[in-house]
Amino acid sequence: MTRKISFINYKGGVGKTSLIVNTAACLAARGRRVLLCDFDTQSNASIWLMRLERWNKLNADGHGSVYSFFEPGGVRLGDLVVRDVVQDKNGKSALPGLDLIPTTFNLVDLENEFNGDPRKPAYLLFQEQLEELALDYDYVLFDCPPNLLRASQCGVFSSHEIYVPSNPDALSLIGFTLLVEKLGRFQQISSGFRTATSGQAAQVKGIIFNAIKTGVDIEVPKMRMQLRMNQFRAARRVAADAKIFNAQIRDAMVVRRAVTLGLPVTLIGQENSDPLRDNVVHDYHRLAEEIENHRS
Numbered sequence: 351m352t353r354k355i356s357f358i359n360y361k362g363g364v365g366k367t368s369l370i371v372n373t374a375a376c377l378a379a380r381g382r383r384v385l386l387c388d389f390d391t392q393s394n395a396s397i398w399l400m401r402l403e404r405w406n407k408l409n410a411d412g413h414g415s416v417y418s419f420f421e422p423g424g425v426r427l428g429d430l431v432v433r434d435v436v437q438d439k440n441g442k443s444a445l446p447g448l449d450l451i452p453t454t455f456n457l458v459d460l461e462n463e464f465n466g467d468p469r470k471p472a473y474l475l476f477q478e479q480l481e482e483l484a485l486d487y488d489y490v491l492f493d494c495p496p497n498l499l500r501a502s503q504c505g506v507f508s509s510h511e512i513y514v515p516s517n518p519d520a521l522s523l524i525g526f527t528l529l530v531e532k533l534g535r536f537q538q539i540s541s542g543f544r545t546a547t548s549g550q551a552a553q554v555k556g557i558i559f560n561a562i563k564t565g566v567d568i569e570v571p572k573m574r575m576q577l578r579m580n581q582f583r584a585a586r587r588v589a590a591d592a593k594i595f596n597a598q599i600r601d602a603m604v605v606r607r608a609v610t611l612g613l614p615v616t617l618i619g620q621e622n623s624d625p626l627r628d629n630v631v632h633d634y635h636r637l638a639e640e641i642e643n644h645r646s
């Protein structure tokens with residue numbers, strides 16, 4: 351069965367996009383078919399994977415990005431998919447199996463201008479059409495902005511699992527806490543639209559620590575996060591098997607550089623690299639493996 355996973359935290363800049371892009375690449379390298387849906391109007395994942403030139407055309411055109419699906423007479427979701435999105439310098443497919451539903455800046459209109467039928471909210475429209483498309487994939491991953499407005503709701507309503515990228519600091523803990531509160535409210539509001547095909551509402555299944563600096567001890571923030579997780583688990587506000595992932599991603603310059611190179615870290619050769627390149631690639635592979643094993 352296709353696993354559908356949202357990466358979200360109410361704290362911005364924790365590494366949601368870099369985690370999702372690099373993990374998606376590792377899953378594709380393991381032979382999985384992966385669809386990444388970009389639900390952040392900042393379009394960071396789309397710009398990264400399509401590279402600026404190709405994405406600029408899409409943004410200027412205004413069609414072919416995820417917002418087109420919601421427009422009157424909108425296109426079908428399947429027509430928005432950019433297949434084998436990662437290309438080498440010659441425009442040849444560099445990572446078969448990783449597809450993208452891209453976004454552009456017009457996704458912001460989903461929050462403002464969109465006047466949907468209240469009996470069919472945007473997240474229900476999206477989830478219904480995703481069902482069929484998802485059959486082609488092992489994983490559908492949603493990159494969400496740090497809020498639970500309409501765009502994120504589409505990802506969360508369609509998901510089975512939620513992972514929370516975090517930094518080892520107090521603000522990430524606040525972001526996680528706020529997320530669980532807002533999720534609870536959204537799941538309540540949307541429960542009437544759940545059907546046999548949409549299945550159970552997604553719950554938080556994991557915290558993933560990201561950008562850990564060499565030599566910095568993260569035991570205290572990790573323990574605080576674990577305590578909060580235990581409280582939420584006891585109150586059944588996160589999944590019964592929710593955990594802090596053993597795999598964590600170190601802070602490495604190559605992760606920042608990867609965006610400009612338009613490649614996942616795994617495809618960056620040593621010539622563009624930093625001394626931590628191999629270590630951080632190992633971290634992402636370990637994380638992908640742990641996600642594969644963390645199925646219900």
Ligand SMILES: Nc1ncnc2c1ncn2[C@@H]1O[C@H](COP(=O)(O)OP(=O)(O)OP(=O)(O)O)[C@@H](O)[C@H]1O
Binds near residue numbers: 362494562605609
């Ligand atoms: N492991 C890492 N090592 C070094 N830099 C990192 C790492 N992970 C993320 N970064 C950098 O931190 C910044 C924020 O990361 P990213 O854009 O992935 O966060 P985000 O949570 O998606 O942000 P937003 O809330 O704006 O969507 C980026 O400049 C990114 O390159």
Ligand SMILES: [Mg+2]
Binds near residue numbers: 367390394493494
């Ligand atoms: Mg992001």
